[in-house]
Amino acid sequence: MAIKEQQLVDKDYKYGFRDDIAYKFKSRKGLDHEIVEQISQLKHEPQWMRDFRHRALDIFFAKPMPPWADLELLEQIKFDDMYYYLRASDMVEGNTWEDVPEEVKRTFDRLGIPEAERKFLGGVTAQYDSEVVYHSIRKDLEELGVLFSDMDTGLREHEDIVRKHFATVIPPGDNKFAALNSAVWSGGSFIWVPAGVHVSVPLQAYFRINAESMGQFERTLIIAEPGSFVHYIEGCTAPSYSTNSLHSAVVELIAKEGAHIRYTTIQNWYKNIFNLVTKRAVARKNAHVEWVDGNIGSKLTMKYPSVYLMGEGARGEVLSIAYASEGQHQDAGSKMIHAAPNTTSIITSKSVSKGGGRTSYRGLVKVYPNCTGVKSNVRCDALLMDPQSRSDTYPTMEVDAQDVRIEHEATVSKVGEEQLFYVMSRGLTEVEATTMIVNGFFEPFVKELPMEYAVELNRLIALEMEGSVG
Amino acid sequence: MPLGVAGPAYADSTTTKPFLDRSAVEAISLAGSEPAWLREARAAAVARFESSAAPTNRTEGWRRLSLESIDLSPVDPAAPEIELVVADADRAKGVIATSLHDALRTHEAYVRDAILGPRAPHVLAKYSALAEAAWQGGAFVYVPDGVETSAPIGLQVRSGAYPRVVICVGANAKAALSETHRETERLCAGRVDIALGEGARLTYAHVQDCGRSTVALSHQHARLARDAKLITLNFGIGGSLSKSDVEVELCGPGAESDMLGLVFAEGNQQFDYHTLQGHRSPNTRSDLLFKSALDGDSHSVYTGVIVIDRGAQRSDAYQANRNLLLAVGARADTEPKLEIEADDVRCTHGATVGPIDADIMFYLTSRGLDVETASRMIVEGFFQEVFEKIANPLLTEPLAAKIAPHIGRLGVQ
Numbered sequence: 001m002a003i004k005e006q007q008l009v010d011k012d013y014k015y016g017f018r019d020d021i022a023y024k025f026k027s028r029k030g031l032d033h034e035i036v037e038q039i040s041q042l043k044h045e046p047q048w049m050r051d052f053r054h055r056a057l058d059i060f061f062a063k064p065m066p067p068w069a070d071l072e073l074l075e076q077i078k079f080d081d082m083y084y085y086l087r088a089s090d091m092v093e094g095n096t097w098e099d100v101p102e103e104v105k106r107t108f109d110r111l112g113i114p115e116a117e118r119k120f121l122g123g124v125t126a127q128y129d130s131e132v133v134y135h136s137i138r139k140d141l142e143e144l145g146v147l148f149s150d151m152d153t154g155l156r157e158h159e160d161i162v163r164k165h166f167a168t169v170i171p172p173g174d175n176k177f178a179a180l181n182s183a184v185w186s187g188g189s190f191i192w193v194p195a196g197v198h199v200s201v202p203l204q205a206y207f208r209i210n211a212e213s214m215g216q217f218e219r220t221l222i223i224a225e226p227g228s229f230v231h232y233i234e235g236c237t238a239p240s241y242s243t244n245s246l247h248s249a250v251v252e253l254i255a256k257e258g259a260h261i262r263y264t265t266i267q268n269w270y271k272n273i274f275n276l277v278t279k280r281a282v283a284r285k286n287a288h289v290e291w292v293d294g295n296i297g298s299k300l301t302m303k304y305p306s307v308y309l310m311g312e313g314a315r316g317e318v319l320s321i322a323y324a325s326e327g328q329h330q331d332a333g334s335k336m337i338h339a340a341p342n343t344t345s346i347i348t349s350k351s352v353s354k355g356g357g358r359t360s361y362r363g364l365v366k367v368y369p370n371c372t373g374v375k376s377n378v379r380c381d382a383l384l385m386d387p388q389s390r391s392d393t394y395p396t397m398e399v400d401a402q403d404v405r406i407e408h409e410a411t412v413s414k415v416g417e418e419q420l421f422y423v424m425s426r427g428l429t430e431v432e433a434t435t436m437i438v439n440g441f442f443e444p445f446v447k448e449l450p451m452e453y454a455v456e457l458n459r460l461i462a463l464e465m466e467g468s469v470g
Numbered sequence: 471m472p473l474g475v476a477g478p479a480y481a482d483s484t485t486t487k488p489f490l491d492r493s494a495v496e497a498i499s500l501a502g503s504e505p506a507w508l509r510e511a512r513a514a515a516v517a518r519f520e521s522s523a524a525p526t527n528r529t530e531g532w533r534r535l536s537l538e539s540i541d542l543s544p545v546d547p548a549a550p551e552i553e554l555v556v557a558d559a560d561r562a563k564g565v566i567a568t569s570l571h572d573a574l575r576t577h578e579a580y581v582r583d584a585i586l587g588p589r590a591p592h593v594l595a596k597y598s599a600l601a602e603a604a605w606q607g608g609a610f611v612y613v614p615d616g617v618e619t620s621a622p623i624g625l626q627v628r629s630g631a632y633p634r635v636v637i638c639v640g641a642n643a644k645a646a647l648s649e650t651h652r653e654t655e656r657l658c659a660g661r662v663d664i665a666l667g668e669g670a671r672l673t674y675a676h677v678q679d680c681g682r683s684t685v686a687l688s689h690q691h692a693r694l695a696r697d698a699k700l701i702t703l704n705f706g707i708g709g710s711l712s713k714s715d716v717e718v719e720l721c722g723p724g725a726e727s728d729m730l731g732l733v734f735a736e737g738n739q740q741f742d743y744h745t746l747q748g749h750r751s752p753n754t755r756s757d758l759l760f761k762s763a764l765d766g767d768s769h770s771v772y773t774g775v776i777v778i779d780r781g782a783q784r785s786d787a788y789q790a791n792r793n794l795l796l797a798v799g800a801r802a803d804t805e806p807k808l809e810i811e812a813d814d815v816r817c818t819h820g821a822t823v824g825p826i827d828a829d830i831m832f833y834l835t836s837r838g839l840d841v842e843t844a845s846r847m848i849v850e851g852f853f854q855e856v857f858e859k860i861a862n863p864l865l866t867e868p869l870a871a872k873i874a875p876h877i878g879r880l881g882v883q
Contacts, residue, residue: 067530370798384813387780393808398534399823402795406823408806414813 030080033057036183039085043152043186046159056172056182063176068362070329073300077246077274084184084217141199146230147192148203151219154190161192165223169252169280169308177302178278181217181250188218188249191232193259195225202231202264202450220251224259224287231262233450245273247298253281255289257311262290266453268297271327275301285311285340292448293320294457295330304362306335309343316345321445323461324357324389333362333394338404342373349380350445352438353389360392365399365406372403380410383441385434435465490544492516495603498547502571502606505578511585515603518589519544522596531593534771534803535740540685540711545657547604550630554609557621563614565645567623570608570634577612577638584636584663587693593744594715597659598689605634605661611647615640615667622646622673622864629653633660637674641667641695647674648865651688652708654681662690666698668722673701675865676716679872680708682737688714696722696751703860704760705869706733706741707876717746720754730856731760732869734876735768735800745774749785749815758789761856763849764800765880775807776819782812789819794826794852796845796880846877 028035036057040050065074141148147158155162172182193199224230247269255261261281269275275298281289291305307316322330336345351359361380382391393410415437423433439446439461446454495516499509524542525532554567566577573581585602589595609625623645627633630653639645649662658680666672680686686709692700706712718727733741747756762770776787793802804821826848834844853873857866 382808382810384810384815387783387813389811389813391808391810393819394805395807395821396803396805397821397823398803399793399795400801402798402800402825404795404824406821408804408819408821410806410808410819412808412810412815412817414815 029083031057031082031084031184035084039184039186042085043155045155048163049155052167052172053183053185056179057184059172060176060179060183063173063179065176069302070300070331073274073329082246085186144197144199145194146197146199147190149190151188151190151221152186154221158190158192161223162190162221165221165252165254167252169254169282170250170278175278177248177276178250181219181248181278185217185219185250187216188220188251189222189232190220191222191230193222193224193228193230196227197225198228199230202233204233216245216247216249218249220249221254222252222261222263223254224256224261226257226259229260231264233264233453234266247273247275247277249277249279251277251279253279253289255281255283255287255314257285258287259284260288260290262292263305264292264449264453266294266296266449266457267301267303270297271299273298275303277301277303279303279305281305281307281316283307283309283311283314283316283343286313287311288315288317290317291320291334292445293318293332294445294449295320295322295332296457297328298330299327300329300331302331304333304335304364306337307345308337308339309345310339312340312342314340314343316343318347318349319445319448320349321442322349322351322359324351324353324359326355326357329358329360331360331362333360333364335364336366336376338365338367338371338374338376341371343371344374345376347376347378347380348444349378350383350441351381351391352383352385352441353391354385356386356388358390358392360394361410362394364396365408366397367399367401367404367406369400371401374401374404374406376404376406378408380408381441382410382412383438384412384414431465435462438465490516490519490600490603491546494547498604498606502574504574507582508574508585512603515599518599519596519603522599525596531744531773535711535713535742536769537711541656542685543657544600544604544659545631545655547606547632548630549606550608550633550653551628552607552609552630552633553624553626553628554611555624555626557619560617560619560621560623563617563619565614565617565619565623566610566612567625568610570605570610570636573610573612573636577610580612580638580665581610581636584638584665587663587691592689592715592717592746594687594689594713597687598661598715601632601634601659601661601689604632606630606632608634608636611635611637613639613643613645613670616642618644619646622648622862625649627651627653627660629655631655631658633658635660635662637662637664637672639664639666639670639672642669643667644671645673646862646865647672648677648868649675650677650679651686652679652681653684653686655684657685657687659687660689662688664690664692664700666692666694666700668695669697670695671699673703673860673862673865675703675705675860675869676714677705677869677872678708678712678714680712682708682710682739684709686712688712690714690716692718692727694718694720694722694725694727697724698722699726699728701728701730701860703730703732703856703865704743706731706735706743707872709739711740711742713742713744715744715746717748718756719746719748719750720756721750723751723753725751725754727756728859729756729758729760730859731758731762731772732853732856733760733762733770734765734853734873735762735770736765736876736879737768738766739768740771741768742771743774745772745789747774747776747787747789749776749778749782749787749812752781752783752785754782755786756788759792759856759859760790761792761794761852762802763794763796763852764802765796765876767797767799767801769801769803771803772821773805773807775809776817778810778812778815778817780811783814785812785815785817787815787817791821792852793821793823794849795824796826796849842880845880849877849880
């Protein structure tokens with residue numbers, strides 16, 4: 001079996017290599033209004049965006065850390081000892097593959113993304129440090145009128161659309177890390193899908209962190225006009241470094257009447273990275289938003305993808321998995337805000353804790369007064385692989401309307417003795433059997449992924465299960 | 471005579487009298503010729519009360535409640551009126567039910583254990599400290615080792631602000647106890663400590679039937695030794711705002727706890743229950759079922775947590791919160807939480823909020839019942855599930871009788 005050949009354990013991070021790159025511009029360490037001004041000037045941003053950044057920075061300074069969070073880990077972040085803006089080359093954008101710098105290509109090759117596949121799959125935003133260096137939009141996407149670019153380009157070329165929607169879903173005052181992102185954001189994706197357009201290929205972006213103590217603050221905005229459909233895939237892997245890095249993205253989705261957005265994430269940051277992300281969607285009348293969210297890596301992840309169901313008949317779904325091993329805390333969850341009648345939501349969360357890892361589910365289902373006919377179902381399952389690991393479930397339901405149906409269920413257990421016995425009696429070793437059971441546990445998530453992601457995820461789980469028995 | 475100076479914690483407090491009269495507390499202690507350790511414990515409780523901030527709508531654990539028209543400042547201590555009923559046959563077997571002050575003379579070690587027990591921080595800590603500082607009289611119930619009571623012990627609190635109750639059940643003893651609160655003071659803050667010895671069994675009902683303008687606060691804390699079993703029922707029907715913290719800690723292997731809750735709320739009543747199922751030892755089992763039926767503009771808050779300590783292997787825990795919304799203005803918040811640090815466990819929870827099930831209603835009306843009658847039957851059935859788990863009609867029949875008129879009013883505008 002493939003598992004046996006790859007005797008890699010947690011210490012040897014599969015993607016833990018880095019290329020030496022001559023950074024053309026590097027802001028000094030630390031964060032103040034001067035740095036923010038510098039970032040905005042370098043990007044030649046309009047005045048309103050510059051003001052927005054400065055306002056957000058003041059909010060960031062004023063806001064305390066969330067008191068309910070894992071403060072022991074959060075307080076390890078040294079905000080003054082970090083760079084807030086970097087770019088790999090002066091080249092703002094490579095429209096063709098040939099323009100992409102050689103070092104960057106090499107990094108992608110090492111990640112094992114075949115070039116042919118990249119070209120086949122829609123537009124690929126290759127975020128290398130803070131600047132988008134490779135970005136291609138397939139011709140047919142252009143013909144459909146779909147806008148797909150990095151956020152900086154989006155702001156330059158479609159300022160009217162950006163200004164109308166930017167920070168309307170997640171204002172800088174939402175939380176401390178949304179404020180930080182608002183002040184220093186760079187890169188991320190901008191997608192606008194015209195009314196009635198169905199984008200059949202998933203749009204993808206690969207992000208990487210490639211400099212020591214470097215924060216990445218992407219800003220993604222997806223707008224689906226009435227009756228349109230788009231599937232966006234975000235996958236992350238990062239090289240290994242010893243100092244703590246911070247990743248704090250803001251993702252805003254706007255699904256207008258009858259639109260459907262699916263957002264898939266697989267997060268596999270290296271285990272020294274803080275991943276503190278605010279993701280929120282607004283669903284108008286009869287719109288449908290799906291978050292498919294996998295958290296495998298990072299030191300601490302705090303991520304609660306939310307859907308604000310603002311129009312009658314809107315539907316929100318979250319399907320998430322979390323995996324925490326030694327030194328990791330996956331603090332993930334989901335929020336569904338029912339602010340209109342006959343809205344429905346489903347949250348399915350699965351987590352595995354191993355080797356002293358900790359997973360937490362933190363969620364909220366809120367129903368506002370007079371929102372009749374609301375249905376919500378929340379399901380959380382947790383597997384504990386050993387006595388050192390920990391699992392928490394913190395769901396909250398606030399129901400202020402009568403004719404509704406709100407359900408929550410959660411279980412925590414270890415891998416069943418009977419299941420193990422059954423699989424092992426068929427001739428498998430304990431490691432193989434455990435891997436198979438954990439893969440089965442994650443199956444509802446994995447089958448929602450595009451094939452190449454599913455294969456990679458299964459391989460990662462197999463790697464992680466090495467040495468989990470004994 | 472108010473003591474101390476207004477600290478920042480009270481800066482935005484709207485209450486008129488945020489402090490407890492320390493000299494009144496000292497007078498209580500002197501009048502009862504209390505031992506030095508108790509005087510010190512009271513002083514420490516006063517300090518705990520005064521050092522913790524008055525709850526506001528921003529305080530975690532309180533923020534879901536509407537506190538605008540609620541006065542949470544302490545009332546003056548007054549000796550409570552407490553009635554204790556024990557069958558003569560049980561008294562003859564050595565069962566003791568007396569005031570806590572009297573028990574200081576006869577059972578000082580038990581009282582001291584309860585009063586000086588560990589204090590973990592929790593949302594009601596401020597008011598639990600108030601009860602510990604200002605209690606008078608109090609109640610003490612003791613069931614000797616191996617004794618099985620023939621009838622439930624009755625404990626009725628008719629007035630007073632700070633009822634303090636200590637219940638000790640000896641090894642392999644078996645008892646049932648019903649504690650009913652009918653205070654009508656503006657505020658009452660009670661504290662109950664329950665200790666079960668090895669193999670002891672206790673069925674305990676806490677009935678909150680206070681006046682409709684009373685703020686009823688109750689902190690109940692139980693510790694179970696090896697193989698002990700505790701069944702608790704919190705029954706809430708009275709008060710304007712009712713907030714209870716029910717904590718059960720399974721300290722010995724094989725200990726078991728069934729925690730039940732029943733609320734019938736109407737008008738502007740607010741009920742807030744916090745529960746702890748603390749698995750401190752291996753092979754322990756806990757089950758929890760809290761149900762609320764909410765009529766009018768009432769509001770129920772449930773927050774419960776199952777904690778399984780590292781090393782508490784083979785623990786089995788269940789937690790369910792069911793809320794039945796009977797009116798458009800009713801509101802329910804529920805937050806069932808799990809914190810699990812052992813792997814060989816089975817831990818499940820569930821919560822639901824919704825109106826009367828349309829299928830059940832259809833079934834009953836298709837049998838010829840009108841909607842009002844069918845609703846009443848459904849609500850009765852909703853409560854019946856809890857009563858059946860108590861399996862002690864002597865305890866549950868009076869409670870069913872208490873709800874009956876409320877259920878009768880359902881659907882009648």
